[in-house]
Amino acid sequence: MSTAEMSPEGKTILVVHPGAELFGSDRMLLESVIGFREAGCAVVVALPSDGPLVPELQRAGARVTIVPMLVLRKALLRPRGWPTLLRSSLTGLVSAWRLLGQVRPDAVYVSTIIIPQWPLLARARKTRSISHVHEAEAAGNRFVNAALYLPHLASTRTLVNSEFSLATIRDALVPLARRAEVIYNGVTSPEDPQPPRAELTGPLRILYLGRLSPRKGPDLVLDAASRLQDAGRSVAVTLLGTAFEGYEWYEEQLREQAASSGVEVAFAGFHSDIWPFLAEADVLVVPSRGDESFGNTAVEGVLSLRPVIVSDYSGLREAASRYDTTRLVIPDDYAAIAAELESLSTMWPQVAREVHSNRVVALRRHAPEVYRRDVTAAVTERLRTAPMLAIG
Structure with missing residues (x-):
């Protein structure tokens, strides 16, 4: 494979994430997008709702689209949540299929395991997908965990954020663990943080x-x-x-x-x-x-x-x-x-x-630049064809 084929510049990555807030996995999603943009990729981010993450993604140079999406929450797995689960599955299936056809990405980056339709649909579209696992509940039911991880076998590659996450996957679904790679989170920091107080006066x-x-x-x-x-x-x-x-x-x-x-x-x-x-x-x-x-x-x-x-x-x-x-x-x-x-x-x-x-x-x-580099390398590996961006 030539150097030109390995270069991610000019490629399109469709990024899918289950929320629009700015907590842990949301911030890691933003860091991943910044890495893709720094590498010269066009980035489209699909979210199920608006929120504070959206302007941050736009500042990073990504195009954000809000689409109906199946997001697996515990409430949906209880009997009273089944009607909503079915409805979300159907609407999510249609919207995801349509978006994949519009964007025609070179790769799909699936952030977290609770949006299970995207790896399967990317595979059906013959598009490379990468799942990034940010969740791990070792104390959870092993069979439930296996069911949550199973759709991500359709991804070409799996990234996990810790050795603990990898061990949890291995306990539930060994084939997925075999193809998984640990990339520790990149954590931003103030350039010159305020030192702690010299003396603890007051509360x-x-x-x-x-x-x-x-x-x-x-x-x-x-x-x-x-x-x-x-x-x-x-x-x-x-x-x-x-x-x-x-x-x-x-x-x-x-x-x-x-x-x-x-x-x-x-x-x-x-x-x-x-x-x-x-x-x-x-x-x-x-x-x-x-x-x-x-x-x-x-x-x-x-x-x-x-x-x-x-x-x-x-x-x-x-x-x-x-x-x-x-x-x-x-x-x-x-x-x-x-x-x-x-x-x-x-x-x-x-x-x-x-x-x-x-x-x-x-x-x-936990240097963010190292995280961005490693995630970008994993996602853009083997990309060869030029993108077709047709959203908006």
């Missing part, structure tokens, strides 16, 4: 960053803060994030918990720019109760020169365990979180020194 500032959901465990942060306050240490908590649609009840529960605890709690909502909140925080807590395929948030804390307390669990362990200023705690144990918060406070001068060397290591391991 200890605790930050939670992520979805407000039971699975992510922000209630554990409130319980830990309340325990510290009862012990005489002044604390302040910021919850940075919003609830999934349908989980508004949980946010209300958190507000009631905060009010009854007496702890100073700020519900900051969603912000695409997380760095000012990390700059104001002393400690970041990542208290997930369930499996996480990787721990982007933990790495963001390290890059921001902040100590991080993280559940000793799945991909979170893989992301956070190699830094001096991260603390792994037993999952679903607010007392363990409180104990580590107290420990970090008592040894603060040492912690404040060590965060700088940890940032250097994280920059090397």
Whole structure:
């Protein structure tokens, strides 16, 4: 194969993603698109809805189209969700087939496993597709996991974001694991993050960053803060994030918990720019109760020169365990979180020194430019024909 045939410049990539927010997998999708554009590819991104991800993709030079799409959510797998599942399957099938015919991409990049129709339809169109797996639930039903992974056997190649994700795939569907390649997430960072406070005068500032959901465990942060306050240490908590649609009840529960605890709690909502909140925080807590395929948030804390307390669990362990200023705690144990918060406070001068060397290591391991290069190389491998872009 010649150098010209291997060059991705001038090729068209259809990128498919199940949401338009700016959380972990959404940010990785954006990084992938930036990589494709930097390589000279034309990029069309298909999303099921509008959201804050859309202008970011457009700024990166991608063309965004909103199309009906089957997105597998747990609610759809319950009997009451079956009518919606059937309707979404049919409308998603038609819209995906039509879009593939309009764009005629050189490759289809399928982001996450919960949009199962796209690899199958790309194969039917004789188009190269690459699935990028950002999910891993080792504790889930093995047969359910196998069913979720199965459509992605139609892809030419599979990318995964951690060794933990790869092990989860291997347990459920060995043939897919055999063709999978680990590419660690690229995590952006402020160029010159604000150093931690020299002294912890006033309240200890605790930050939670992520979805407000039971699975992510922000209630554990409130319980830990309340325990510290009862012990005489002044604390302040910021919850940075919003609830999934349908989980508004949980946010209300958190507000009631905060009010009854007496702890100073700020519900900051969603912000695409997380760095000012990390700059104001002393400690970041990542208290997930369930499996996480990787721990982007933990790495963001390290890059921001902040100590991080993280559940000793799945991909979170893989992301956070190699830094001096991260603390792994037993999952679903607010007392363990409180104990580590107290420990970090008592040894603060040492912690404040060590965060700088940890940032250097994280920059090397998770450089966005390395992620973009590796994903682009995997997706554009073997592309030969010129694109035909016919959208709009």
